[in-house]
Amino acid sequence: MTVQGKTTAPAAKVGANALDYMPGFGNDFETESLPGALPQGQNSPQKCNYGLYAEQLSGSPFTAPRGTNERSWLYRIRPSVRHTGRFSPVERPHWKTAPCVEEHSLALGQLRWDPIPDAPGATFLDGIRTVTTAGDVMTQVGMAAHAYAFDTSMEDDYFFNADGELLVVPERGTLTIFTEMGIMEVEPQEIALIPRGMMVKVGCDGPARGYICENYGAKFTLPDRGPIGANCLANPRDFKTPVAAYEDKETPCRLHVKWCGRHYVTEIGHSPLDVVAWHGNYAPFKYDLRTFSPVGAILFDHPDPSIFTVLTAPTEEAGTANVDFVIFPTRWMVAEHTFRPPWYHRNIMSEFMGLITGQYDAKEEGFVPGGMSLHNMMLPHGPDFTGFEKASNSDLKPVKLDATMAFMFETRYPQQLTRYAAELETLQDDYTDCWDGLERKFDGTPGIK
Numbered sequence: 001m002t003v004q005g006k007t008t009a010p011a012a013k014v015g016a017n018a019l020d021y022m023p024g025f026g027n028d029f030e031t032e033s034l035p036g037a038l039p040q041g042q043n044s045p046q047k048c049n050y051g052l053y054a055e056q057l058s059g060s061p062f063t064a065p066r067g068t069n070e071r072s073w074l075y076r077i078r079p080s081v082r083h084t085g086r087f088s089p090v091e092r093p094h095w096k097t098a099p100c101v102e103e104h105s106l107a108l109g110q111l112r113w114d115p116i117p118d119a120p121g122a123t124f125l126d127g128i129r130t131v132t133t134a135g136d137v138m139t140q141v142g143m144a145a146h147a148y149a150f151d152t153s154m155e156d157d158y159f160f161n162a163d164g165e166l167l168v169v170p171e172r173g174t175l176t177i178f179t180e181m182g183i184m185e186v187e188p189q190e191i192a193l194i195p196r197g198m199m200v201k202v203g204c205d206g207p208a209r210g211y212i213c214e215n216y217g218a219k220f221t222l223p224d225r226g227p228i229g230a231n232c233l234a235n236p237r238d239f240k241t242p243v244a245a246y247e248d249k250e251t252p253c254r255l256h257v258k259w260c261g262r263h264y265v266t267e268i269g270h271s272p273l274d275v276v277a278w279h280g281n282y283a284p285f286k287y288d289l290r291t292f293s294p295v296g297a298i299l300f301d302h303p304d305p306s307i308f309t310v311l312t313a314p315t316e317e318a319g320t321a322n323v324d325f326v327i328f329p330t331r332w333m334v335a336e337h338t339f340r341p342p343w344y345h346r347n348i349m350s351e352f353m354g355l356i357t358g359q360y361d362a363k364e365e366g367f368v369p370g371g372m373s374l375h376n377m378m379l380p381h382g383p384d385f386t387g388f389e390k391a392s393n394s395d396l397k398p399v400k401l402d403a404t405m406a407f408m409f410e411t412r413y414p415q416q417l418t419r420y421a422a423e424l425e426t427l428q429d430d431y432t433d434c435w436d437g438l439e440r441k442f443d444g445t446p447g448i449k
């Protein structure tokens with residue numbers, strides 16, 4: 001890893017094995033990038049090895065039940081109080097936070113977009129474009145759906161988001177996400193989870209594009225499997241948490257913060273990514289969506305798309321998610337005498353969809369990788385005319401939906417469109433025409449029409 005600018009340290013250092021990962025979801029991990037940096041047998045020695053400072057990062061209230069209690073102990077070059085000076089407010093007009101009801105002239109409807117435009121010269125932080133917001137960050141409920149496009153790595157700029165965790169879904173370009181607790185490389189068809197409050201900078205290997213779910217509510221966790229049992233769907237061992245890595249850099253840097261929807265920056269004289277060792281269960285992770293083991297119909301009909309839930313952020317109302325992250329992966333379709341694509345549908349939940357690669361089975365055309373669709377609360381949607389005709393008349397032999405990966409952020413809260421999204425040049429003004437061919441077949445006489 002290279003570091004731009006003058007350093008007073010001998011060299012910018014990154015911990016050994018900096019791209020290694022530890023498997024498991026929600027485990028209590030321990031990792032050190034220098035031997036003996038991690039205290040053994042206690043959290044807070046009178047003096048830490050290497051002159052490090054001990055610091056706890058709490059991802060849940062101290063008193064949360066054991067099953068949802070999350071905290072980590074970080075052993076760092078400086079305590080985090082030295083990573084913030086005086087804050088100055090800054091404008092970051094494209095990253096919006098709920099509640100956010102903006103004036104625009106776009107009427108209610110089912111919506112679809114082609115990919116957002118490229119953003120030459122932008123960093124990840126500059127390249128975030130909010131498409132929808134839902135709920136209220138002040139009460140820690142709801143979410144935002146963002147798209148991002150950028151092509152420039154962050155070097156001396158860092159940020160943390162106090163408003164929620166960030167679920168990053170790359171569609172194009174590999175990201176290097178350097179967090180306080182280690183480095184993750186994340187390519188399309190992988191996802192990364194940056195916990196609330198975690199300092200981070202993001203690099204890229206060229207033009208990058210994708211999506212982010214900002215979750216203001218309870219943290220994403222694995223859904224219960226119910227009658228499915230103990231295996232399949234997203235298996236815990238496939239989640240990867242990075243080993244400790246740190247950046248020893250004594251140059252002017254900026255730490256950007258979003259806090260209750262407002263943006264701030266503070267100037268510091270060093271990298272805040274200075275955690276040499278840590279232990280605990282509040283940590284970032286990545287996950288390869290291709291390791292998701294789907295279950296589905298093997299005789300007729302098909303279950304609800306909730307069988308494809310990778311992660312769920314629950315609310316206090318059972319089965320009613322603040323937001324679910326659901327995928328539509330490569331899979332076999334084998335059901336007999338069945339209309340195989342998703343059925344026509346209206347929903348109290350609000351659905352934001354994106355496409356990472358391939359083709360989504362409910363739409364024959366118009367929904368392209370990097371594109372987005374929004375089917376908000378109670379608005380009808382389903383297969384387009386071409387898809388309906390094809391699925392209604394095809395020979396129902398086993399078919400593999402290959403090389404495809406679509407996803408959905410589905411929330412119990414209505415999604416408010418930002419003005420940016422309403423006025424986006426890639427908004428398709430003919431999306432709802434895709435259902436125009438679905439004429440009545442009913443004529444009062446029995447029989448297959």
Ligand SMILES: [Fe+2]
Nearest residue numbers: 345347351375
């Ligand atoms: Fe739906």
